[in-house]
Amino acid sequence: MTEERPPVCSYEGSDYQTSFWDQGGRAYEDRVEVIALERLMPAGGSLLLELGAGAGRNTPRYQGFERIVLLDYSRTQLCQARDRLGDTPKYIYVAADIYRLPFVPGLFDAATMIRTLHHMANPELALRQVRQTLQPGATFILEFANKHNIKAIVRYALRRQEWSPFSQEPVEFAELNFDFHPKAIRRWLGDNRFQIERQLTVSHFRIEWFKRHIPLEWLVRMDSLAQQTGNLWQLAPSVFVKAIAVGEGVTALEGAFFRCPECGHYPLQEAPAEVVCSSCGRIWPYQDGIYDFRG
Numbered sequence: 001m002t003e004e005r006p007p008v009c010s011y012e013g014s015d016y017q018t019s020f021w022d023q024g025g026r027a028y029e030d031r032v033e034v035i036a037l038e039r040l041m042p043a044g045g046s047l048l049l050e051l052g053a054g055a056g057r058n059t060p061r062y063q064g065f066e067r068i069v070l071l072d073y074s075r076t077q078l079c080q081a082r083d084r085l086g087d088t089p090k091y092i093y094v095a096a097d098i099y100r101l102p103f104v105p106g107l108f109d110a111a112t113m114i115r116t117l118h119h120m121a122n123p124e125l126a127l128r129q130v131r132q133t134l135q136p137g138a139t140f141i142l143e144f145a146n147k148h149n150i151k152a153i154v155r156y157a158l159r160r161q162e163w164s165p166f167s168q169e170p171v172e173f174a175e176l177n178f179d180f181h182p183k184a185i186r187r188w189l190g191d192n193r194f195q196i197e198r199q200l201t202v203s204h205f206r207i208e209w210f211k212r213h214i215p216l217e218w219l220v221r222m223d224s225l226a227q228q229t230g231n232l233w234q235l236a237p238s239v240f241v242k243a244i245a246v247g248e249g250v251t252a253l254e255g256a257f258f259r260c261p262e263c264g265h266y267p268l269q270e271a272p273a274e275v276v277c278s279s280c281g282r283i284w285p286y287q288d289g290i291y292d293f294r295g
């Protein structure tokens, strides 16, 4: 198990879903993300891992999957997701740190990570963790915030911004909020045995003036067209990547699901209100429909 524990951007108690999405004037961003996901997601599968699921805004968009694990570090975000989506066997709610994923290797046939990598101070470690949980051939849909976007390039050219959008290191524009260079993302994915199948650039018109003066339907249609240039160049503030897990990998041990994030042991013993690691003795609570592997 990794000893490294980079800091986590806390959403505990946050009203992110309401203030940012439901009442935040972001209908355009939401609509164009739906289009990108429809283009990239496999039609279906058996078990999907949604990393940084938040309040479950995107979860209903993955309906083709038999079961979905919603993983988030914030318990209150997961409570909101559970209240929206319901406590059905289709959804498994897991509070855990992406840097210490509590799953046996090779468990999932797909994973998504939308608007979450931008909180990762160590994105390579996060991607390595994700890859371990995936079967060979699994699909991974990753969204990242792109530092090499037109607005940043213009601002840099006009000397209104100090950091260069052309350099490959991440830029931390606010505490634990990072923009990444597409080349760096491609390199990290390749290093972790992901093969990129398709890239879509998204949210090209994420500028207040456009959103105020151009009808939503037009903006969405224009973005839908522009998304398709994503394999050629990436100049939009958001990029969606479809990658396939390639190379060596394990298929999960029959019947095993959780792995101890403390010592790496599996399988764990499940009791009604907890999950127990027989190797290190850690007890991970299961309360109100949420497994808790933090701590």
Ligand SMILES: C[S@@+](CC[C@H](N)C(=O)[O-])C[C@H]1O[C@@H](n2cnc3c(N)ncnc32)[C@H](O)[C@@H]1O
Binding pocket: 007, 008, 009, 010, 011, 012, 016, 051, 052, 053, 054, 055, 056, 057, 058, 071, 072, 073, 074, 077, 096, 097, 098, 099, 113, 114, 115, 116, 119
């Ligand atoms: C900007 S929200 C995005 C939520 C959702 N994916 C969406 O697009 O609506 C980022 C989410 O990532 C979660 N998060 C941040 N760092 C995390 C970590 N290290 N492990 C697990 N979740 C994390 C936060 O709690 C938050 O819910």
